[in-house]
Amino acid sequence: xxxxxxxxxxxxxxxxxxxxxxxxxxxxxxxxxxxxxxxxxxxxxxxxxxxxxxxxxxxxxxxxxxxxxxxxxxxxxxxxxxxxxxxxxxxxxxxxxxxxxxxxxxxxxxxxxxxxxxxxxxxxxxxxxxxxxxxxxxxxxxxxxxxxxxxxxxxxxxxxxxxxxxxxxxxxxxxxxxxxxxxxxxxxxxxxxxxxxxxxxxxxxxxxxxxxxxxxxxxxxxxxxx
Amino acid sequence: xxxxxxxxxxxxxxxxxxxxxxxxxxxxxxxxxxxxxxxxxxxxxxxxxxxxxxxxxxxxxxxxxxxxxxxxxxxxxxxxxxxxxxxxxxxxxxxxxxxxxxxxxxxxxxxxxxxxxxxxxxxxxxxxxxxxxxxxxxxxxxxxxxxxxxxxxxxxxxxxxxxxxxxxxxxxxxxxxxxxxxxxxxxxxxxxxxxxxxxxxxxxxxxxxxxxxxxxxxxxxxxxxxxxxxxxxxxxxxxxxxx
Amino acid sequence: xxxxxxxxxxxxxxxxxxxxxxxxxxxxxxxxxxxxxxxxxxxxxxxxxxxxxxxxxxxxxxxxxxxxxxxxxxxxxxxxxxxxxxxxxxxxxxxxxxxxxxxxxxxxxxxxxxxxxxxxxxxxxxxxxxxxxxxxxxxxxxxxxxxxxxxxxxxxxxxxxxxxxxxxxxxxxxxxxxxxxxxxxxxxxxxxxxxxxxxxxxxxxxxxxxxxxxxxxxxxxxxxxxxxxxxxxxxxxxxxxxxxxxxxxxxxxxxxxxxxxxxxxxxxxxxxxxxxxxxxxxxxxxxxxxxxxxxxxxxxxxxxxxxxxxxxxxxxxxxxxxxxxxxxxxxxxxxxxxxxxxxxxxxxxxxxxxxxxxxxxxxxxxxxxxxxxxxxxxxxxxxxxxxxxxxx
Numbered sequence: 001x002x003x004x005x006x007x008x009x010x011x012x013x014x015x016x017x018x019x020x021x022x023x024x025x026x027x028x029x030x031x032x033x034x035x036x037x038x039x040x041x042x043x044x045x046x047x048x049x050x051x052x053x054x055x056x057x058x059x060x061x062x063x064x065x066x067x068x069x070x071x072x073x074x075x076x077x078x079x080x081x082x083x084x085x086x087x088x089x090x091x092x093x094x095x096x097x098x099x100x101x102x103x104x105x106x107x108x109x110x111x112x113x114x115x116x117x118x119x120x121x122x123x124x125x126x127x128x129x130x131x132x133x134x135x136x137x138x139x140x141x142x143x144x145x146x147x148x149x150x151x152x153x154x155x156x157x158x159x160x161x162x163x164x165x166x167x168x169x170x171x172x173x174x175x176x177x178x179x180x181x182x183x184x185x186x187x188x189x190x191x192x193x194x195x196x197x198x199x200x201x202x203x204x205x206x207x208x209x210x211x212x213x214x215x216x217x218x219x220x221x222x223x224x225x226x
Numbered sequence: 227x228x229x230x231x232x233x234x235x236x237x238x239x240x241x242x243x244x245x246x247x248x249x250x251x252x253x254x255x256x257x258x259x260x261x262x263x264x265x266x267x268x269x270x271x272x273x274x275x276x277x278x279x280x281x282x283x284x285x286x287x288x289x290x291x292x293x294x295x296x297x298x299x300x301x302x303x304x305x306x307x308x309x310x311x312x313x314x315x316x317x318x319x320x321x322x323x324x325x326x327x328x329x330x331x332x333x334x335x336x337x338x339x340x341x342x343x344x345x346x347x348x349x350x351x352x353x354x355x356x357x358x359x360x361x362x363x364x365x366x367x368x369x370x371x372x373x374x375x376x377x378x379x380x381x382x383x384x385x386x387x388x389x390x391x392x393x394x395x396x397x398x399x400x401x402x403x404x405x406x407x408x409x410x411x412x413x414x415x416x417x418x419x420x421x422x423x424x425x426x427x428x429x430x431x432x433x434x435x436x437x438x439x440x441x442x443x444x445x446x447x448x449x450x451x452x453x454x455x456x457x458x459x460x461x462x463x464x465x466x467x468x469x
Numbered sequence: 470x471x472x473x474x475x476x477x478x479x480x481x482x483x484x485x486x487x488x489x490x491x492x493x494x495x496x497x498x499x500x501x502x503x504x505x506x507x508x509x510x511x512x513x514x515x516x517x518x519x520x521x522x523x524x525x526x527x528x529x530x531x532x533x534x535x536x537x538x539x540x541x542x543x544x545x546x547x548x549x550x551x552x553x554x555x556x557x558x559x560x561x562x563x564x565x566x567x568x569x570x571x572x573x574x575x576x577x578x579x580x581x582x583x584x585x586x587x588x589x590x591x592x593x594x595x596x597x598x599x600x601x602x603x604x605x606x607x608x609x610x611x612x613x614x615x616x617x618x619x620x621x622x623x624x625x626x627x628x629x630x631x632x633x634x635x636x637x638x639x640x641x642x643x644x645x646x647x648x649x650x651x652x653x654x655x656x657x658x659x660x661x662x663x664x665x666x667x668x669x670x671x672x673x674x675x676x677x678x679x680x681x682x683x684x685x686x687x688x689x690x691x692x693x694x695x696x697x698x699x700x701x702x703x704x705x706x707x708x709x710x711x712x713x714x715x716x717x718x719x720x721x722x723x724x725x726x727x728x729x730x731x732x733x734x735x736x737x738x739x740x741x742x743x744x745x746x747x748x749x750x751x752x753x754x755x756x757x758x759x760x761x762x763x764x765x766x767x768x769x770x771x772x773x774x775x776x777x778x779x780x781x782x783x784x785x786x787x788x789x790x791x792x793x794x795x796x797x798x799x800x801x802x803x804x805x806x807x808x809x810x811x812x813x814x815x816x817x818x819x820x821x822x823x824x825x826x827x828x829x830x831x832x833x834x835x836x837x838x839x840x841x842x843x844x845x846x847x848x849x850x851x852x853x854x855x856x857x858x859x860x861x
Contacts, residue, residue, distance in 0.1 A: 053509050057536055057857055058561035058643065060513070068625040083509040100416050101514055101535040104506055130555065131538040133546070135423045135430040136415065155643060201420040203431040272792015272811065273580025302705050303721075306795065306823040308808050353795050353808070353823075357705050357721045363795060388708020390831050391533075414534035414860060424542055 038177050045089075045115065046172040049165070052088035053081035054108065056095025059122035059155040063094045066158035076165055085111040090168070092161075093147075096124035096131055097138045099204045103196045109145045110193040114185035117172070119149045119164055126150050143208035145194055146184075249277035252299070252364055259292060260285055268367060278351065278365035283380055286368055287406070290385040293354060293364070301354040301364055304386035309396035313373065313426045314346040346373050348402050352382065352389070370402060373425075381407035399424035499527065502842070506535045510613050510846040513856030517833075517845065524841045529834045533827070536860040544820035549575055549650065549787055552820065557644035559822060560858045563602045565594040565635070566800045568648040573729060574796025574807035575650045579789035581782060586775040587652035588731045593768045594635075594647065595798075596761040597665070600672065601631045602801035603754040606853050610751060611683065613850035614692060620683060627675055634665055651782025666769045672762055680755060693747040697836040697848035701745065707831040711803025713852055716753045717745030723799035734771075737764050750851040788815055802826055802853050822861055826854040 019027075024034050055063055067073045067081065082088040085108045097105055109118070120141055123129030128139035141147065148171060151164040175183035184190040194212065197204040249267055256265050256279070263285035268278045281289055293301045319340050324333040348370045355362030370377045381404035383389045393404045394413040401422035404410055412419065421428055492498055505516035514535035520528035540559065544552045556571045557564035569591050576583060583591075608624030632642040638657050639645040647654050657665075683689060699709070701717040714721060722739040724732040740756035742749030791813045797806035803825025810819035829852050837845045 054507055056514055058558055061561060061643065064621075065625060065629070068629075069622050070626065070629050081509075085507075096536060096538050098535060098537055100414075100537065101506060104535075108507055130558070131540075131543065133430070133543060134539045135428070135542070136534075136537045136539055157642070199416040199418045201418060207431065270792050272578055272790045272794065274577045274792060274794035276794060304708055305710075305797070305804060306806050306808055306821070308819065308821040310810065310819050351808070353806070357719060360721070360726045365795070386708065387703070387706045387831055388828055390707075391827055412534075414537040416534070423539065 038175075039173075041177065042173045042175055046169040048077040049090045049117070049168070049172075050080045050082050050088050051078055051090040051092050052085055052108070052112065053083050054091060054093070056093065056097065056101065057122075057124065059094035059124070059153075062155040062158050063092055063121065063161060066161045071158040071162060073162065073165070076162070076169070078165060085109075086113065088112055089115060090117050090119065092119045092121050093125040093141045094121040094155075096122075096129060097141045098134075098136045099138050100136060100199075102138045102141075102144060102204055103198070105141060106144050106194055106196045110196070114192050115183065116185070116192075117148045117168055118145055119151060119161075119168060120147045121151045121153075121161060121164070122156060123152060123154045126152060129154060138204075140213075143213045144197065146212055249279060249364070252293075253279055255296075255299070256289060256292070260289060263289065265289070276363065276365055278367050280367045280369065283368060283378075286380045287382060287385065289366075290382045293366075294385055299364075300356045300358045301362065302386075303355045303357045303362075304352055304382070304388045305355050305363070306351075306353040307382075307389050307392035307396065308351045309400040309402060309424065310349040310351060311373070311400060311425045312346045312349060315344040317342045317344055347371065348373055348377060348400050350379055350393075350396060350402060377401055378403045378405050380405055381410075383407050398422070401425070497522075504842075504845075505532075510849070512609065512849065512854055515849075515854065515856055515859070517849070519837075519842060519845060521842065526837050526840060526842065526845055529837045529845065531830055531833055533860055536856045538857075538861065540861040541820050541822065544817055546816060548815045549789070549817060550784065552817075553648070554644065554646045556822075557646055558857055559824070559861060560800065560802065560805070560826075560855045561643060562605055562855055563598045563801050564643060564645045565598045565639075565647055566602075566798065567805060568645065569595055569730075570796065570798040570800060570805045571807050572648040572650055573798060574794055574809050575789065577796045578792060578794035578809050578811055579650065579787075581651050582779055583652055584776050584779055585731070585773050586656075587777045587779075589768050589772045590653050590657070590777065591648065592730055592732065592735070593665070593765060593772070596764050596768070597631055597634070597669070599761045599801045600669075600758055601628050602853075603758050604628055606754060606801075606850075607679070607683070607751065610847070610850040611689075613846045614689060620679070623675075623679060623682075627672070630668055634661065634668065637661055637664075649778065649782070649784070650787065652776070652778030656777045662769065662772070666766075669762055669765045669769070673759065676755065676758060684752070684755070690748065692844075692847060693751060693851075695744075695746050696840060696844050697747045697750075697851065699745040699832060699836055703832060703835065704745070708828045709803070709832060711799070711801070711825055711829070711853075712750055712753045712757060713803065713829050715739065716742035716749040718742055723797060723804055727797070729798060735764050735767050737761075747847055747851040786815070788813060793819075797823070800825060802855065802858070803829055805858075822858070824858040824861060826852075826856075826858045827860075830854060830859065 019034065027034055055061070065071060067079060073079055078090070085091075089112065091109060091112060093105065109116070118141070120126045124131060124137075125141050128134070128137050131137045132139060149164045149168045151160055153160050156164075177183070177186060185192065191211075194209060197206060199205075253265060253267055256263070264282040266280045268280050270277050293299055319342060321338050321340065322335050323338050325336050327334050350368045352366045352368075353362075354364045354366065368379050370379060379402055381389065381393055383393060383404070384406060390408070391413060393407055394410060396402050397404060397407075397410055398412040398414050399422055411417065415423070423430070500521045502519050502521060503516060504510075504519060506514040516532040516535065518530045518532060519526050540555055543555060547555075553568060553571060556567045560567050575581070604624040604627055608621035611620035612618070635645055636642050638655060638661055639647045699713065699717045701719050704714050704717045705719060709717075710721070710723075718741050720739060720741055723729070725739060737760045740753050740760065742753050789811045791811055793808070793810040795806055795808045797804050804823065805825055806823030808819070808821040808823065809817050812818040833849065833852065836848050840848070
C-alpha cells in the first residue's frame with residue numbers, strides 16, 4: 001500500500017536493528033515477532049482512531065456515508081464516532097466553520113485529550129471553500145488549530161475521506177516516541193490547548209491565531225505595492 | 227401559478243376565487259374597509275406580474291388582522307417575510323433648454339443637469355396565502371422612513387406566528403426594528419455583533435490576506451493593508467510562509 | 470406556565486458552563502441545559518437551550534446561525550446561473566429539488582417557458598429526491614430514538630443506489646447542479662432511464678421490509694405516539710408546511726394547490742395525519758414515499774421525447790427584466806420559496822430563500838413543552854431540519 005500512496009514509506013526504526021522487512025517476515029512465519037516499542041505503540045494508535053461525531057454541514061453527510069455499509073470506515077478501526085470530545089482522538093472538521101461556530105470548535109479541540117489529530121475535510125474547512133466571501137465564514141479551520149490532513153473536495157467522496165484516513169494512519173506510524181522529532185503529544189513545548197476566540201463587534205477576536213497560522217507569502221506582492 | 231405558459235390545461239386544482247387575489251381587487255376591498263389608511267399599488271413590471279400593496283405603518287396591523295380574518299380573503303398563512311434595502315439614490319436628470327445667444331445669433335441648445343436626491347428606505351415584503359381557500363399570493367410591503375433613524379415598523383407576529391423568526395432575521399441582517407415583536411433579538415449573528423450585514427453599504431471584515439488575483443476593491447484593500455504594514459513596522463515585511 | 474412568547478431571560482448564552490441553575494418562583498430550582506451546537510442528535514450545528522424542571526422541559530429556545538454562510542449576500546454578487554451550485558448546498562440532502570425551486574422562480578421572473586420533456590424529468594428527479602430525503606429522515610429519526618445505527622444503515626444502503634444514478638446523470642452524488650433556466654442540463658440515456666425505472670420498481674419491496682421492522686415496533690410506538698402534538702390551527706398560523714403540516718390534518722400540498730410543473734397530470738393522493746404527533750409525521754413520510762413511487766412510475770411511462778432545454782433560453786448574458794417574483798415548490802421538507810427582485814442586471818438585486826426548515830422550527834417550543842429531554846430530541850428529528858437551509 002505504501003507504494004501506491006504519495007507519502008514516502010516511513011523509515012525503518014533503528015531499534016529494529018539492521019534486519020530487513022523480508023527477514024522479519026521470515027521470522028514471523030516461524031512465530032517470532034520482532035518489533036520496537038514505537039512500532040507497536042503507533043500500530044495500536046493508528047488502527048483504532050476514534051473520530052469525534054462532529055459534522056458541520058454537507059461534508060458531514062459524506063462522512064456518515066463513509067461510516068455506512070458501502071464504504072465502511074469500520075475496516076480502519078474508526079467506526080466508533082464518539083459524541084464526547086473527551087473520548088475521541090480525531091476531529092474531522094467536515095463542513096463550513098463559521099465565525100459563530102469557531103469558538104466552539106476550538107473549545108472542543110481543547111477538550112480532546114492528547115494524542116489528537118485533526119482532518120480538515122472539504123474545501124470549506126480548508127480555506128472557506130465556495131463561501132469564502134462571507135462575513136460569517138472562517139476562512140479555514142487551520143487559522144486556529146493545527147490540521148494534520150487536508151482533504152479537498154466539495155464534498156469529497158467517502159473514498160477520499162478513507163484515503164485521508166489512510167494517510168493519517170501512515171503519518172501516525174511514522175511518529176517517534178523520543179528525541180527531537182518526537183510526536184507532538186510527547187513534547188513538552190508543543191501546546192495542546194489553544195486560545196478560544198471571542199465574539200467581537202464586527203468579527204471574532206482575534207481573527208486568526210498567529211502561533212498556528214500565518215498568511216502565506218503573496219507571490220504578487222511586488223505588484224501590490226502602489 | 228404554473229410556470230410554463232405552454233402547458234396543457236390539464237385537470238388541476240384551480241384556485242376557486244382566483245380573482246380575489248388580484249391585487250387591485252384586494253386594494254379596493256381594503257380601501258373600502260380602511261378609508262383613512264394610505265394604501266397604494268406597487269406595479270411589478272416584469273413578466274411575473276405580481277403586484278404588491280404598499281401599506282402605511284400606522285394601520286398595518288389592523289389591515290393584517292382584516293386580511294387574515296375576512297371571510298372572503300382568509301389569508302391565514304404568511305409564507306415569506308423578506309427584507310430589502312433600497313439605498314439613497316442620486317438621480318441626475320439632463321434637460322435640453324434653449325438659451326439666447328449673447329452674440330445675437332439663433333438660440334443655442336444647452337444641456338442642463340439637475341441633481342435630485344431620492345432618500346432610501348428599508349422594506350419588509352410579506353407574501354400571504356390562504357390555506358383555507360387555497361389562493362394567493364397577496365404581497366404587502368411596509369417601508370421605513372429612512373435607513374438611519376426611522377427604522378421602526380409594526381410587527382405582524384401577533385397576526386401570523388410565522389413572521390416570528392423571519393422578522394428577527396430582518397432585524398439582524400437589515401436593522402429594521404419591529405415594534406410589538408415578542409422577542410426581538412438577533413437570529414443568525416451573535417448578540418455582540420454590531421452591523422447589519424445584508425445592507426448594501428456593509429463592508430465585510432478584511433481577512434483576505436492572500437488573494438491570488440486581486441482586483442477592484444480587494445486590490446485596493448490589499449494595497450492599503452500592505453502600506454499600513456510597512457508604515458507600522460518601518461520595513462519591507464513579508465509574512466513568513468508556514469509549511 | 471412559562472409558555473411561548475415569553476421574553477427570553479437576559480443571559481449570555483455564549484459564555485460560562487453549558488448547564489446552569491436557574492431559580493423560578495413558581496417551579497423552584499430549574500436547570501438550564503444547552504444542547505448543542507455539537508451534539509449527536511441535533512442534526513447539524515443547531516443549539517437548543519432547554520430549561521428543565523427535573524426531566525421535563527419548561528422552556529426551550531433554539532439558537533441558530535452556526536452555519537450562516539451568507540448565501541443571500543453571495544447571490545447578490547453572483548449571476549443567476551452561478552447561484553445554482555449554491556442552492557445545492559442549502560438543503561444538501563435534496564439538491565435536485567432545491568435546484569428546481571430556484572429554476573422555477575427565475576423562470577417565473579423572466580417569463581421563460583420549459584419544454585415538456587424537461588418538466589417530466591424534473592418531476593422524476595424531484596420525486597427520486599423525495600424518496601432519498603425521506604429515507605434519510607427515517608434513518609436519522611430512529612438514530613435519535615436510540616437504535617444506534619441499523620435503520621440508518623438500511624436507509625443509506627438504498628440511498629447509495631439512488632446516488633449512483635444521480636452521479637451517472639449529473640456528475641455528482643450530492644451537489645447535482647442539474648436544473649437550468651428553461652430546462653435541464655443533460656438528457657438521460659435510455660440505459661439510465663431503464664436503471665432508474667428498475668430501482669423505483671424495487672423500492673416498495675424495500676419499504677415493506679423496512680416497515681416490517683419499524684412501524685409495528687412497540688418501543689417506537691410507545692415513544693412517538695402522543696409526543697410532540699401539533700395543533701392544526703397553530704400550524705397554519707405559524708406557517709408550518711410540508712409533512713409536519715399534513716400530519717396535523719391540514720390538506721395543503723403545493724403540488725396540488727399551485728399545480729406547478731406538470732403535477733396536475735399525475736394521479737397521486739396526499740396522505741393526511743390525524744393527531745399531529747411524531748408517529749403521524751413518521752407514518753406520513755412512509756406513505757408519501759409510496760405515493761412518490763406511483764408518480765415516478767407514471768412519469769417513466771409518459772416521458773415524452775423532445776428537447777430538454779428551451780431553444781430560446783439565454784444562458785450567457787441572462788438578464789431578466791426588472792421586476793420581482795416569488796416561486797415556490799413542495800420540497801421534501803415543506804414549502805421552499807425563492808423571492809427574487811431583478812433590476813435588469815445579470816445579478817439579482819435581492820435574492821431570498823424561504824427556508825421550510827427554519828419556519829417549521831417556530832413551534833418547536835410548543836411541541837416540546839411538558840415532554841422530557843429525550844422526547845425533544847425525537848421531536849426535533851421528526852420535524853426534519855437541515856441546517857444548511859435553516860441558516861443559509
